[in-house]
Amino acid sequence: MNVVLWIFQITLMLMFMMDGVLKAFQYPIARANIPWVRDVPQGLVVFIGIIEIIAAFGLVLPIIFESLTMIAQIAASVLVILMLFNIFFHFNRKEYKDVKVSCIFLFIALFITVGRIFFN
Template sequence: MNGVLWVLQIGLMLIFVMDGVLKAFQYEIAKENIPWVRDVPKSLVIFVGYVEIVAGLGLIIPIVYEHFRILTPISSFIFVVLMFFATIFHYNRKEYIDIPFNITLLLMALFVMIGSMFF
C-alpha cells in the first residue's frame, strides 16, 4: 500500500508543481494557454500557483525527512479542497471538459490523504 501511495504522491506532486510554476512564474504563458486565467485577477492565479507548489512539495518532503509525515495529509487535503472548488468553478463556466480531470485529481488526493493517515 505504501508503494501505491508514494506513486500517487509523486504523480500529484509533478502535476501540481509543474502547473503551479506555470501559474506563479510564467503568467503570460499561462494566460495564453489556459482560458480561465484571462478571466480572473492575476493575483489569484499567482496565489493558486504558489499554493500548488508549496502543497506539492509537502507531498514529497516526508520522503527525505520522516519527521514531517504530517505534511502529506495536510497537502493532500489542500489539493482536495482546491480540486473541489476547481470543479465548481469549471462547472459554472460551462467548461465541462475540465471536470473529469479535476475529479480524478480530487479522488487521487483524497486517497493519498486517507491512506497517509492510516497506513
C-alpha cells in the same frame, strides 16, 4: 499500499509543480494557453500557483524528513479543497472536460489523504 501511495504522491507532485510554476512564475504563458486565466485576476492565478507549489512540495517532503509524515496528509487535504473549488468553478463555466480532470485529481488527493491516515 505504501508504495501505491508514494506513486500517487510523486505523480501529483509532478503535475501540480508544473502547473503551479506555470501559474505563479510564467503568467503570460499561462494567460495565452489556459482559457480561464484570462477571466481571473492575475493575483488570484499567482496565489493558486503558489499554493499548488507548496502543496506539491508537501506531498514529497516526508521522503527527506521522515518525522514530517503528517505534512503529506495536510498537503493532500489542501489539494482536495483546491480541487473542490476548481470543480465548482469549471462547472459554473460549463467547462466539463476540466471538471472531469479535476475530479480525477480530487480522488487521487483524497486517496492520499485517507491512505496516509492509515498507512503512515
